[in-house]
Amino acid sequence: MTKISMTVDGVRYDDDVEPRTLLVHHLRERLGKIGTVVGCDTSNCGSCTVLLAGKSVKSCTVLAAQADGMDVTTVEGLSTPGGALHPVQQSFHETHALQCGFCTPGMIMAAVDLLNENPDPSDEEIREGLEGNLCRCTGYQNIVRAVQHAASTMRTDVPTTPETAQQSQPAQPGASQEVTT
Amino acid sequence: MTVTEPHAGAEVGRDRRRKEDARLITGRTLWTENISLPGMLHLAILRSPMAHARITHVDVAPARHLPGAIDAFSGQDIADIQGTLACAWPVTEDTVVPDYPPLAVDEVRHTGEPVAVVAARDRASALDALEAIEIDYEPLPVVLDMEAALADDAPLVHEAKGTNKSYTWIFDSAEAGTGESVTHAESEAELVINRRYVQQRLIPAFMEPRGVVVDPTGEQITMWSATQIPHILRLMLAMCTGVAEHKIRVIAPDVGGGFGGKLQITPEEFIAFAAARRLGRPVKYVESRSESMLSAHHGRDQIQDITLSARRDGTVTGLSVKLLANMGAYLGIVTPGVPILGAFMFNAIYKIPAYRFECSGVFTNTTKTDAYRGAGRPEATYAIERIMDELANELGMDPIEVRRRNWINHDEFPFSTVAGLTYDSGNYEAATDKALGLLGYDELRREQQQRRDSGDPVQLGIGVSTYTEMCGLAPSRILGQLRYGAGGWENAAVRMLPTGKVEVVTGTSPHGQGHETAWSQIVADQLGVPFEDVEVLHGDTRTSHKGLDTYGSRSLAVGGIALVQACQKVVDKARPIAAHLLECDPADLEFAEGQYRIKGTPGTGKTLADCALAVFTSHEMPDGVEPTLDADATFDPDNFSFPHGTHLCAAEVDTETGHVRIRKYVAVDDVGRVVNPMIVEGQVHGGIAQGMAQALFEGAVYDADGNLLTGTFVDYTVPSSADLPEFVTDRTETPAPGHPLGAKGVGEAGTIASTPAVVNAVVDALRPLGVSDVQMPCTPERVWQAIRSATDGGERS
Ligand code: FES
Ligand code: FES
Numbered sequence: 001m002t003k004i005s006m007t008v009d010g011v012r013y014d015d016d017v018e019p020r021t022l023l024v025h026h027l028r029e030r031l032g033k034i035g036t037v038v039g040c041d042t043s044n045c046g047s048c049t050v051l052l053a054g055k056s057v058k059s060c061t062v063l064a065a066q067a068d069g070m071d072v073t074t075v076e077g078l079s080t081p082g083g084a085l086h087p088v089q090q091s092f093h094e095t096h097a098l099q100c101g102f103c104t105p106g107m108i109m110a111a112v113d114l115l116n117e118n119p120d121p122s123d124e125e126i127r128e129g130l131e132g133n134l135c136r137c138t139g140y141q142n143i144v145r146a147v148q149h150a151a152s153t154m155r156t157d158v159p160t161t162p163e164t165a166q167q168s169q170p171a172q173p174g175a176s177q178e179v180t181t
Numbered sequence: 182m183t184v185t186e187p188h189a190g191a192e193v194g195r196d197r198r199r200k201e202d203a204r205l206i207t208g209r210t211l212w213t214e215n216i217s218l219p220g221m222l223h224l225a226i227l228r229s230p231m232a233h234a235r236i237t238h239v240d241v242a243p244a245r246h247l248p249g250a251i252d253a254f255s256g257q258d259i260a261d262i263q264g265t266l267a268c269a270w271p272v273t274e275d276t277v278v279p280d281y282p283p284l285a286v287d288e289v290r291h292t293g294e295p296v297a298v299v300a301a302r303d304r305a306s307a308l309d310a311l312e313a314i315e316i317d318y319e320p321l322p323v324v325l326d327m328e329a330a331l332a333d334d335a336p337l338v339h340e341a342k343g344t345n346k347s348y349t350w351i352f353d354s355a356e357a358g359t360g361e362s363v364t365h366a367e368s369e370a371e372l373v374i375n376r377r378y379v380q381q382r383l384i385p386a387f388m389e390p391r392g393v394v395v396d397p398t399g400e401q402i403t404m405w406s407a408t409q410i411p412h413i414l415r416l417m418l419a420m421c422t423g424v425a426e427h428k429i430r431v432i433a434p435d436v437g438g439g440f441g442g443k444l445q446i447t448p449e450e451f452i453a454f455a456a457a458r459r460l461g462r463p464v465k466y467v468e469s470r471s472e473s474m475l476s477a478h479h480g481r482d483q484i485q486d487i488t489l490s491a492r493r494d495g496t497v498t499g500l501s502v503k504l505l506a507n508m509g510a511y512l513g514i515v516t517p518g519v520p521i522l523g524a525f526m527f528n529a530i531y532k533i534p535a536y537r538f539e540c541s542g543v544f545t546n547t548t549k550t551d552a553y554r555g556a557g558r559p560e561a562t563y564a565i566e567r568i569m570d571e572l573a574n575e576l577g578m579d580p581i582e583v584r585r586r587n588w589i590n591h592d593e594f595p596f597s598t599v600a601g602l603t604y605d606s607g608n609y610e611a612a613t614d615k616a617l618g619l620l621g622y623d624e625l626r627r628e629q630q631q632r633r634d635s636g637d638p639v640q641l642g643i644g645v646s647t648y649t650e651m652c653g654l655a656p657s658r659i660l661g662q663l664r665y666g667a668g669g670w671e672n673a674a675v676r677m678l679p680t681g682k683v684e685v686v687t688g689t690s691p692h693g694q695g696h697e698t699a700w701s702q703i704v705a706d707q708l709g710v711p712f713e714d715v716e717v718l719h720g721d722t723r724t725s726h727k728g729l730d731t732y733g734s735r736s737l738a739v740g741g742i743a744l745v746q747a748c749q750k751v752v753d754k755a756r757p758i759a760a761h762l763l764e765c766d767p768a769d770l771e772f773a774e775g776q777y778r779i780k781g782t783p784g785t786g787k788t789l790a791d792c793a794l795a796v797f798t799s800h801e802m803p804d805g806v807e808p809t810l811d812a813d814a815t816f817d818p819d820n821f822s823f824p825h826g827t828h829l830c831a832a833e834v835d836t837e838t839g840h841v842r843i844r845k846y847v848a849v850d851d852v853g854r855v856v857n858p859m860i861v862e863g864q865v866h867g868g869i870a871q872g873m874a875q876a877l878f879e880g881a882v883y884d885a886d887g888n889l890l891t892g893t894f895v896d897y898t899v900p901s902s903a904d905l906p907e908f909v910t911d912r913t914e915t916p917a918p919g920h921p922l923g924a925k926g927v928g929e930a931g932t933i934a935s936t937p938a939v940v941n942a943v944v945d946a947l948r949p950l951g952v953s954d955v956q957m958p959c960t961p962e963r964v965w966q967a968i969r970s971a972t973d974g975g976e977r978s
Binding site for chain 1: 198199201202203204205206207208209210212214215303305386387388389390435436437438439440469470471692693694695859860862863864866867868869870871893894895899901902903905907908931
C-alpha cells in the first residue's frame with residue numbers, strides 16, 4: 001500500500017492504494033468519479049481522459065501513485081451539478097457532438113486541453129489533436145464543430161450560436177447556460 | 182394512412198437540442214458499469230485460448246482459495262441452471278442449430294469461448310484468481326475458411342451434426358412468380374458479368390464494452406445489461422433457463438452504442454444470471470476491450486459470387502447471387518437471418534426482371550457473426566453497386582447513366598420488386614441530381630480526365646452509390662413467413678399526469694439515437710404540450726412492459742406510429758371530459774394545438790391539462806368516463822419503409838504509395854419526413870464513418886490456428902478524427918405513405934451507401950492502370966498491390 005494525496009475536482013483526498021492501482025480505477029472505484037469511463041485496455045480509446053495538473057492524460061496509463069500530490073480534473077469537475085457548464089460541454093450540446101455519449105467525457109477533457117494549448121485551432125489541428133480519442137457514433141464532424149464553436153466562445157466570451165446569441169448577454173468564461181431539458 | 186402535414190410552430194421538423202445530453206456531457210450517466218449493489222461480487226471469465234479443442238480436465242478449486250475469491254465454477258458446475266443460448270431465426274425448416282451452452286461444458290469451438298468463471302470481492306482479485314484455474318485441452322482440427330469448411334473431408338465444427346453447412350436458402354423469381362427466369366436471361370444476354378466480392382469480417386466495436394449486473398435478492402431477479410434488446414433478453418432468459426418470465430426484470434440503462442453488436446443474448450448475460458442464482462447475491466461482469474473484440478459477435482463475412490446480365494444499351498436483364506455466409510461457430514439470435522435480409526436488397530433500386538439468390542450458412546471455428554449496422558443490406562448494396570460500375574465500364578458509359586437507365590422512376594411507386602417487396606415511395610432522380618450538384622460532378626470528371634491524360638501519380642476517382650433499404654423491421658406476418666421467431670410490432674404508452682405533464686413509455690430501447698428528444702417532439706405536437714413537459718421512459722421491462730426494442734431503424738418507423746396512435750387515443754379520451762367542462766356535446770368540439778374548442782367559436786377552450794386535472798379529481802364526471810388520461814397502443818405495420826439516397830465520393834489515390842485520400846464526400850438521403858434534422862444528420866455522419874471504415878480501414882483477421890490477430894484497438898483500425906474527412910450531407914423528403922408522420926428511418930443509411938461509394942471511387946481512380954477490383958479494406962498496401970499486379974500484367978487482385 002502506498003499513501004497518496006490528490007486534489008480531485010477541487011476536493012483533497014488522502015488514500016492508501018495498492019501500487020498497481022491505475023488512476024482511472026482509483027477515481028471510479030474509490031472516489032466515485034464514475035463520469036470517467038474505461039473503453040479499452042490498450043490506452044487507445046481515450047474514454048478515460050482527465051486533466052492531470054491541467055494537462056490531458058489517459059487515466060488508464062497513469063498509476064494512482066503517480067498522481068500523488070497533483071490536481072486532477074474530471075468531467076464532473078468541469079461544472080457543478082445545477083451550475084454552469086464549461087463552454088466545451090455547452091458546445092458539445094449545441095452542435096450535437098455526441099450520440100451514445102460514451103466517448104464524450106474523455107473527448108470533452110481532451111478538447112479542453114487542446115483549447116488551452118491552442119485557442120484558435122484549424123479543423124485539421126482539432127482532428128489531429130483529438131486523434132487519441134475514439135468515437136464510434138458521430139463520425140467526428142460535429143465534434144470538430146463543437147471544438148470550433150467552443151473556441152470562438154472562449155476567445156470572445158460571447159456566445160455565438162443563433163440560440164444563445166439572441167439572449168445577447170455576455171457570458172463569463174465557464175458561465176454558459178445550463179442545458180435546458 | 183394519411184401523412185399529417187406539419188403546422189406552424191410544430192416541434193416535428195425542428196432542430197431540438199437533445200434532452201439526453203445533460204447527463205452525458207456532465208458524467209452523470211448510468212452505464213451498466215456504474216451500477217454497484219451491496220454485497221456485489223465481480224465476475225471474471227476464463228476464455229479458451231484454442232479455436233477448437235476438447236476440454237479434458239478442469240479444476241477450479243485452486244481459484245476458490247485465493248484472496249478475495251468467493252467462488253469459481255466451470256460449465257459442468259452450472260450445467261443444470263445455465264440454460265442454452267437460442268437462435269431465434271432458423272431460416273429454413275432444416276437449419277442446423279447446434280447446442281450453445283453459455284459456458285462451454287466439454288468442447289470449445291472458437292478462441293475466446295468462456296470456459297470457467299471466478300466470483301470475487303473485487304475485479305482485480307477475480308482476474309488474479311483466474312490464473313489458478315487448471316484446465317487441459319486436447320486440440321481438435323480447426324476450420325476457418327468457408328470453402329474449406331464445405332469440402333467433404335473438412336474437420337467438423339460440430340461433430341454430432343455431421344456437416345458444416347447450417348442451411349441453404351434459395352429465392353428464385355421465376356418460382357416465386359415475382360419475375361422471370363435468370364437462366365433464360367443469362368442465355369439471352371448481350372453481356373454477362375461475373376464478379377466475386379468479399380465482405381470482410383467486421384467488429385462492431387461499440388465504445389462501451391458490454392456489461393451486466395444481476396441482482397437475485399429481490400422479488401424479481403433484476404438484470405441491468407448494456408443491451409439493445411431488454412424485452413427480447415427477458416423473454417429469452419425465461420425461455421432458455423426455465424425461470425418464470427414474471428420473475429425477471431431486465432433494465433437497459435444508458436447504453437454506449439450498439440450498431441447491432443448489442444442486439445444479442447450473450448453467453449456472459451446467461452453466465453451472470455446463473456452465477457447470481459448460484460451465489461444468491463448480486464454479481465457484475467464487465468468485459469475488457471480485448472474480450473469484446475474476441476467474443477462479442479462480429480459482422481459481415483460473406484463471399485458473394487454475383488452475375489449480372491444486360492443488354493448493350495445498359496438495361497440489366499438478370500441478376501444472380503451465390504452467397505457463402507460465415508456463421509462462425511454458433512448461431513446467435515439472428516445469425517442465419519442476416520444474409521437473408523440482404524436477399525431482398527440485391528436488386529436495389531433497379532427494375533431487374535429476373536433474379537436468383539442462393540445463400541449457404543457455414544460453420545467455422547470463429548466467433549459467431551450476427552447483426553452489424555445494416556445487417557445484410559450493406560453487403561447486398563455493395564455487390565450490386567460495385568457490379569453496376571463494372572457494367573458501366575464494359576459499356577463505356579457513365580456510371581450515373583447506367584443507373585438512370587435501370588432505376589424505378591418516381592412516378593412508378595408503389596413498385597413491386599423482383600425480390601417480392603413493395604417499395605412504398607421514392608424519388609431516386611431528385612436525390613441523385615441533388616448529389617451530383619453538390620459534388621460538382623462534371624467538373625471533377627474533367628479534372629479526372631486531365632490527371633489521366635497527364636499521367637499524374639495521384640489519380641482521381643469518383644464513386645457512385647445509389648441505394649434503398651428496407652427499414653422498420655416489422656410486418657409480423659412477413660417475419661413469420663421468413664421463419665423469424667418474433668413479431669415486429671411496437672408499443673407506446675402515453676400518461677397525462679394530473680398537472681398536465683406527460684410521461685411516455687416506449688418499447689424501443691435507444692442507445693444513442695436520441696429518442697428522448699425525438700419522441701418528446703412528436704408528443705408535443707400531438708398533444709399540444711410544451712416539449713419540456715414530456716418525459717420519455719424506456720429500457721426497463723417493468724415500466725415498459727411491452728416492446729421489441731431498437732434495431733433495423735424500426736424505432737421511429739414502427740414505434741413512432743404506436744406513439745402517434747397512443748397520443749390520438751389520449752386526445753379521444755379527453756374529448757368527453759372537455760365537453761363536460763365546456764358544457765357542450767363532444768361532437769361539437771375540435772382539437773387543435775392542445776386545446777378543445779367549440780367548433781366555430783373563437784376564444785379559449787380547455788387544454789388537455791385542464792382535462793387531466795379534472796379527471797384526476799373526478800368530483801363530477803359524466804357517467805362512463807374512466808378517471809385517467811392515459812393510453813397504450815401497439816402497432817404492426819403492413820409494410821416495411823424504404824429510405825433511399827445517393828452518395829458520391831471523390832477520392833485521390835496515390836499510385837506510388839497506394840494511399841487513398843477522400844477529397845469530397847456527398848450524401849443525399851431521403852428518409853421521408855424528418856422529426857429532428859440535427860439528429861438525422863448526426864446519424865448519417867456516424868453511418869458514413871462506419872461504412873467508410875469497412876471500405877478503407879477495418880477487418881478482423883484470424884491466423885491459421887484461429888487466433889484473432891486484430892483483438893485490440895492497436896490492431897483493429899477504428900478510424901479516428903484524423904482518418905476521416907468532412908461529409909457534405911443533404912436531404913430530399915419523400916414521405917412514407919404508411920406512416921402518420923411520413924417518417925422512414927435513418928440509422929443504417931450512411932453505412933449502407935458509403936462502402937460502395939468509396940470503393941467505387943478507389944477503383945475508378947485506378948481503371949486506367951487496368952485495376953478492376955481492390956479487396957476491402959482498401960489499405961495502402963492492398964491498393965498498391967492491386968496496382969502492381971495490374972501493371973505487371975499479373976493476376977488482378
Ligand atoms: S480506457 Fe484509457 S485509453 Fe481506453
Ligand atoms: S458518442 Fe458514442 S462513441 Fe462517441
